[in-house]
Amino acid sequence: MAVDSELKIELGKQGVFVTTIEELYNWGRRSSVWPMQFGLACCAIEMIATTMARYDLARFGAEVFRPSPRQADLMIISGTVTKKMAPQVVRLYNQMAEPRYVIAMGACAISGGPFKQGYNVLKGIDRYIPVDVHIPGCPPRPEALLQAFMTLQKKIDEQPLTGAGRPRHLDAGAQGEFPVPEQGEHDLEPTSNKGVWPLPVVIR
């Protein structure tokens, strides 16, 4: 921000490195995103493959899959979210430390996928929690997850520390707890979180 990017490259060639607190802070944040060890369906197999030697998620500083939401920054919704599982997913999200991010992995997590017409599958987890990156695919290849991960890193990198668009933990007014849906008679209640997912306008 303070230093023009071309000047920075030019200085870099001369062996002078300049940075800002914001860049350094975001570099640290994006280089140690700890995902939560949490798999829902077949996408989880691809997620596991991503962490293994061939795809090696460790290159991005994200190999530390935490079994506790209290130690995790990133929730990878890897698979079908059934209506029975949705409250648990939201509750786990509420228990994660700030700043927290969500990758919705695969057709099911972003829209319900092949089970969209079913009575028991949630039509996208973004109805209840804010999703940062959506990846299509059934299931997405590990490369797609890596791409999503890099997209998230880019997003973290671009977050200013002050003003609009700052990370949620620095924004005292940002919502910390998201309402956990409950099993109603026919569906989850509420059927979506209006603050996160405004009802789409139906044009007839």
Added chain:
Amino acid sequence: MVSSPYFSLAVLFAGALGFGLAPLGLAWLWAKAFSPAKPNAVKNAIYECGLVSQGDAWIQFHSSYYLYAIIFLIFDVEAVFLLPFAVAFTGLGLAACGAMLVFLLMLVEGLAWAWAKGILTWA
């Protein structure tokens, strides 16, 4: 004071304390300034789990679990003592064997107790 033979130790102690406390203090300050806490009721629940936490973290175990403790002593801890006893058996005197026998008898008494209580029967 400076002439005291323990002065250098005191300086080293203060240094060691500072070495340990300074990073903790810096981390605390950093967290204060750059990662303000954002608590909520679900996050502060006693267990981190997808399900609603039940009860309290401070639970008391029922005293009847003492039977499991006795059984554990007999079948697990006893083996730890019996193995070196068996290895050194030929070289042991009468007194050592007698002491070991008393130890075994005490454990057998526990076994008899557990047997009498009926916890060895397959329910």
